[in-house]
Each structure stands twice: as structure tokens, then as C-alpha cells.
Amino acid sequence: xxxxxxxxxxxxxxxxxxxxxxxxxxxxxxxxxxxxxxxxxxxxxxxxxxxxxxxxxxxxxxxxxxxxxxxxxxxxxxxxxxxxxxxxxxxxxxxxxxxxxxxxxxxxxxxxxxxxxxxxxxxxxxxxxxxxxxxxxxxxxxxxxxxxxxxxxxxxxxxxxxxxxxxxxxxxxxxxxxxxxxxxxxxxxxxxxxxxxxxxxxxxxxxxxxxxxxxxxxxxxxxxxxxxxxxxxxxxxxxxxxxxxxxxxxxxxxxxxxxxxxxxxxxxxxxxxxxxxxxxxxxxxxxxxxxxxxxxxxxxxxxxxxxxxxxxxxxxxxxxxxxxxxxxxxxxxxxxxxxxxxxxxxxxxxxxxxxxxxxxxxxxxxxxxxxxxxxx
Amino acid sequence: xxxxxxxxxxxxxxxxxxxxxxxxxxxxxxxxxxxxxxxxxxxxxxxxxxxxxxxxxxxxxxxxxxxxxxxxxxxxxxxxxxxxxxxxxxxxxxxxxxxxxxxxxxxxxxxxxxxxxxxxxxxxxxxxxxxxxxxxxxxxxxxxxxxxxxxxxxxxxxxxxxxxxxxxxxxxxxxxxxxxxxxxxxxxxxxxxxxxxxxxxxxxxxxxxxxxxxxxxxxxxxxxxxxxxxxxxxxxxxxxxxxxxxxxxxxxxxxxxxxxxxxxxxxxxxxxxxxxxxxxxxxxxxxxxxxxxxxxxxxxxxxxxxxxxxxxxxxxxxxxxxxxxxxxx
Numbered sequence: 001x002x003x004x005x006x007x008x009x010x011x012x013x014x015x016x017x018x019x020x021x022x023x024x025x026x027x028x029x030x031x032x033x034x035x036x037x038x039x040x041x042x043x044x045x046x047x048x049x050x051x052x053x054x055x056x057x058x059x060x061x062x063x064x065x066x067x068x069x070x071x072x073x074x075x076x077x078x079x080x081x082x083x084x085x086x087x088x089x090x091x092x093x094x095x096x097x098x099x100x101x102x103x104x105x106x107x108x109x110x111x112x113x114x115x116x117x118x119x120x121x122x123x124x125x126x127x128x129x130x131x132x133x134x135x136x137x138x139x140x141x142x143x144x145x146x147x148x149x150x151x152x153x154x155x156x157x158x159x160x161x162x163x164x165x166x167x168x169x170x171x172x173x174x175x176x177x178x179x180x181x182x183x184x185x186x187x188x189x190x191x192x193x194x195x196x197x198x199x200x201x202x203x204x205x206x207x208x209x210x211x212x213x214x215x216x217x218x219x220x221x222x223x224x225x226x227x228x229x230x231x232x233x234x235x236x237x238x239x240x241x242x243x244x245x246x247x248x249x250x251x252x253x254x255x256x257x258x259x260x261x262x263x264x265x266x267x268x269x270x271x272x273x274x275x276x277x278x279x280x281x282x283x284x285x286x287x288x289x290x291x292x293x294x295x296x297x298x299x300x301x302x303x304x305x306x307x308x309x310x311x312x313x314x315x316x317x318x319x320x321x322x323x324x325x326x327x328x329x330x331x332x333x334x335x336x337x338x339x340x341x342x343x344x345x346x347x348x349x350x351x352x353x354x355x356x357x358x359x360x361x362x363x364x365x366x367x368x369x370x371x372x373x374x375x376x
Numbered sequence: 377x378x379x380x381x382x383x384x385x386x387x388x389x390x391x392x393x394x395x396x397x398x399x400x401x402x403x404x405x406x407x408x409x410x411x412x413x414x415x416x417x418x419x420x421x422x423x424x425x426x427x428x429x430x431x432x433x434x435x436x437x438x439x440x441x442x443x444x445x446x447x448x449x450x451x452x453x454x455x456x457x458x459x460x461x462x463x464x465x466x467x468x469x470x471x472x473x474x475x476x477x478x479x480x481x482x483x484x485x486x487x488x489x490x491x492x493x494x495x496x497x498x499x500x501x502x503x504x505x506x507x508x509x510x511x512x513x514x515x516x517x518x519x520x521x522x523x524x525x526x527x528x529x530x531x532x533x534x535x536x537x538x539x540x541x542x543x544x545x546x547x548x549x550x551x552x553x554x555x556x557x558x559x560x561x562x563x564x565x566x567x568x569x570x571x572x573x574x575x576x577x578x579x580x581x582x583x584x585x586x587x588x589x590x591x592x593x594x595x596x597x598x599x600x601x602x603x604x605x606x607x608x609x610x611x612x613x614x615x616x617x618x619x620x621x622x623x624x625x626x627x628x629x630x631x632x633x634x635x636x637x638x639x640x641x642x643x644x645x646x647x648x649x650x651x652x653x654x655x656x657x658x659x660x661x662x663x664x665x666x667x668x669x670x671x672x673x674x675x676x677x678x679x680x681x682x683x684x685x686x687x688x689x690x691x692x693x694x695x696x697x698x699x700x701x702x703x704x705x
Contacts, residue, residue: 017511019511019512025602027600040518041676128672131672131673132593132672133670134411134415134668134669135669135670138417139415202672204673207678208675356675356676357515
């Protein structure tokens, strides 16, 4: 059904034109611009143009203290802000050789997974919106609202949390949060079943996604794509398993993978991860120890000993890595942020070659891009 | 009730205009309200009681906007297109029998007239897109044409099966033949055409595609083509397209009711009248809204495959079957 090797390239009898999708276009969900050379409805070459919301996050890291830079980490992938903070505080803690109390680590994992669910729900709604299904968006936001309420109660904000501190957490969670999170897990499981019946098994959706935009493991390696993109290509690469951090080694969960690597596989991997995150939250709540949430002896002025410190996390969209190079001063010498979306976007040009415009946009939606994360 | 001829016609013109106007306006209210219910949110509530004045507020807002004719467009065609898209829907309603007496033009070729006028719709949307000189609009124009050609064929084929069994093009006559209990409606007359329910489903699917409604809204696929054929339209230019979409849905559902669901006949064989016609028609309209807010959009080649590989063969087969049945019985 999908045209294999379409179209012709240089023959001058064919008319081609350039379509500028974005920076303001309903399908790009942000200020991404894609210059598409098209022939009729077929994409000959799609060239992403990034940088419309570049904020020099890495440079900002070099001219402020570690604590001052911490809020910036919530503003790259604003949909999974907590997970990004985790990487940064993790790198600094490695440098300071701080022992984070177990309660803090458990709460970090629980809140990160809640954040991952809320992020996946936004993706799910927006992706369906790309495909012309309006209603799932509202259902997704309905569920996401419950997470935001929970996180707001403990962090004080709803999107850019900055809840993690170097050495622990800003504050402890109360019993209300624990019971609320349990109630959410209970609420979410039947909802996932309903989403499956209503959307995932819908024949229109399946026809729309199956076989569209196959991305194999080779291409993922070439471009450094991680997250759902590589897992949908059959590689069980998940930072939580590959480079275990925090208390993830104590959690029992599987890394969902698919074989086909098409848009449907990426969709299924996303949906499966929702269920796995619920499992992790449940285990975390069961095992939640008591105790302090802040390490003792966190220096007031943080100065990392000279050297390189890395910490990678499995963000909602793939591998996020913070690398801090320190020369022993109170400002980092260099902060390198490796974000997943840039790599995931860079394979778009190769993957979308020869596709129909509508399919190419479905492929772009399935890559789960967050534009400030690309530009950072 | 019978008025002398010129007055009767004038009354009907006025009646149809206000019927379409009010319906189109209030379908614009029904749509977000229905959508709200499907999406667990209240929908419009602020303007007037239960948001009932919302369509009027929308219309006022649209009318107060500047009608922009971008430089470089073919201004004549650009301005003509909204008019062209509205007229067929209005004229088509003239032959629809709302009840046995309540019909503006009780002509013998009513069905033919409706479908002949209906095809103007495609040209109008294509003109709008073509004259806009916008890349998105031109892609949409190409889609509209191929989509409408693909769906007009199975639609006419299933309509022919109805014509075969009823032997007339007069809509009122077609309704009269469906008298009695609801199993006498064309959609359930399995002894005349064993696949009758399927013909109705094919008709309904094609009607959705013809009116460019979800899940076949290729012409206006906003996540791909911004606003498709209507990208460059502003103010009431856009408003007229919007109203014409609802007028066309109304017309499509009215034809579906007349041809397949017994028009003004009541389902229990007595108390027939306009009320039954309206009930059935609005039920179909509600289904259209329901489908839109439930399904994602189909893929374009999936849409064409559905028509050429499934709908057309099936409708040809029903045609064959019902002609054979007619010959045998």
C-alpha cells in the first residue's frame, strides 16, 4: 500500500516545489521549521531548520553557579522537567561524592515516573491531534491534570518543577501525596484499557500508522536516536537498565520493544511504557523508606573538584546526558547537554524521503519531538 | 393549505433560506456542544442561555473582520467560490419533501436535480483552492477532486439500486412507496435487495466523504494543510464555507432520510408527517457529529483504496443483485 521507491528525482519534466512547514504550523507543535521539497504530495527531501527557540542553555551553565543553573534544567523538555533535573543533580552529586538518602531517591523515582506518564499523555493527545482525532487530547489532559495536581501539591508548580536539589529534595512528601499517587495508579489502569479499546485498536489508526516510516536500528545508531525510536526498532536500550542510576535497579519493570520500527511500533512502545511507569510507581510507593530527604554535609557553596562528571537519565523521549567539566571554581567550566530530541529529529530527513506528506507528518509526530529540547 | 403559485414559491424560498440559515447556524452550536459532551467538557455556555447565542456572536465576529483578498489571487474566482459552494445546497433542498405536502418543487426528476447540483460543490471548493495561490490550498484542491470523483461513483451506484426498485426519480413518490412499518423503508427492504442495509451504509460513508467531513476531511486536514482549501479565506468568505459545509451535511442527511429511511413516513405505519422526517434527519446529523469526534482522519490513499477496492465493487454487486431480484420477482 505504501509506495516503495517512488519517484524520480532529477528528471526536469517533473515539477517540484518547496513547502515551508512552520515555524508556525499546527503539526510542528512549536517553532520547528521543515523545508520540504515536494513533488505533488510526495516528499523528496525534508530539511529540518532548528534554532528558532535557542536559548543558549549550555552557555548559561557556564556563567552561573550550580544551584543557579538548576532551574534551567526544567526548561528544556518542559514536559518531563523532573527527569531532566535528575540528570543535572546526579552529575553534581557524583562530583561531590554525596550520598543521597534512600527516601529522597525513591521520591525522585516516583515523581519522575509520574512526570513521564504526564509527558507521554501529552504526546498521545497531540499525536492523535496530528492524525485528526480531536477527542483523545481532552481525555489525556483529564488524566494529566491529576498528575499535575499531585506534583503541584509537593513542588508548588505545575510544569517546571525544580523540585530536586543537589543532595536530595526541596521538601518531603506527605501522606496525602502517597495516597493520591496510589489512587492515580488505580485510576489509570482501566483508563489505559479504555484507550486501547478506543484508540489503539481502531482500524483507521492502525491503517494510518502500520508500516509508515520504518526506522531500523542501523539508522538509529547512525543518528544517535534513543528512546522510543530505538526501542521500537527492536533494541531494548533504556538508560534505566543500561546505565542504572538512582533506585531503578531495585525496581521490577520491562523495557518494551517492538520489531517493526514503524510509527505503530513507536506508538505501542509509548503506550506500553505508561503501564510500566505505573508499575514502577506502585513498587516505589510500597518500598518508600522513611528518613531524611536531604543529604548531610551539602556544602553551602558548591565547588566541584576539577574533572569531568557525567550523568545520563532515561528522559521521556530518550537518553538525556549532562556532562559537567569543572576547573574547581564555583561556576562550571563547561556544561554539555545531550538531548534526545535533536538526535531523534536528525533522522527525519532520511526516514521521510519518498513519503506522502501526511505520512511524513505522522512520522514526525511519532518521533515525539519537544522543540525547546531540540534547540535548548 | 394551498397558496396561488407565485406566492407559494416565494414562501418556500423564504422558508428554505431560513431553514438552511437557522440550521447551519445552530449546527455550529450543536457541533461544539456535542463535541463537548464527547470530550467531557461543557462546550459553549457563556453567550445567552446554554450558549444559544454563540452562533450569532460567531457570525457577528466573522462579519466584523476584514475580508482579505491576498495579492496575487484570482480575485473574481476567489470571491465567486463561496457563493458557488452555497447555492447548490440551497437549491437542492427545494426538491426535498419535508412532508407529503410540504415540498417546494415536486418534480419528477428531483433526485437527478439534487445530484447534478451536488457535483457543483467540488468545483467550487477546487476553485477556491486554486484561486488562492497557496501551496497548501492547491494540494487540498487535488485531494478534493480525486476524493469526490472516487466517492460519487459508489454513491450514485447505490442510489441507482433504489431507483431501480422504486422506478421513479420523484422524491415524494419514493417516500410514498416506503409506507407502513419501518421494515418497508428502503434501508430494511431485504426482500427487494438482500444487501439493503449495506447500501445505506455505503451511501452514508460516501455522503461523509462528499461533504468532506471527518474521517474524510482531506480538504481541510488542519494538521497537514493548515486549513486546506480555505487557508486564505477570512471573514465571511470563510464563514460561508463553514455554513455551506453544514448546509451540505443537512442536504446529505435529508437525501439519506428520503431514500433509505422512509422520509416523512412514521416507523409504526401511522401519524406520518414532517416531524418524523426531521427526527430521522437530525439523528443522521448527530451521527455525523459523533463520527467526527470519535475517529482519527484516514490516510489519503486509504480513502481512495476504500472507494475503488471496496465500495465500488460492493455497490456494483448490490446493483447486479437487486436487478436480478427485480427480474425474478
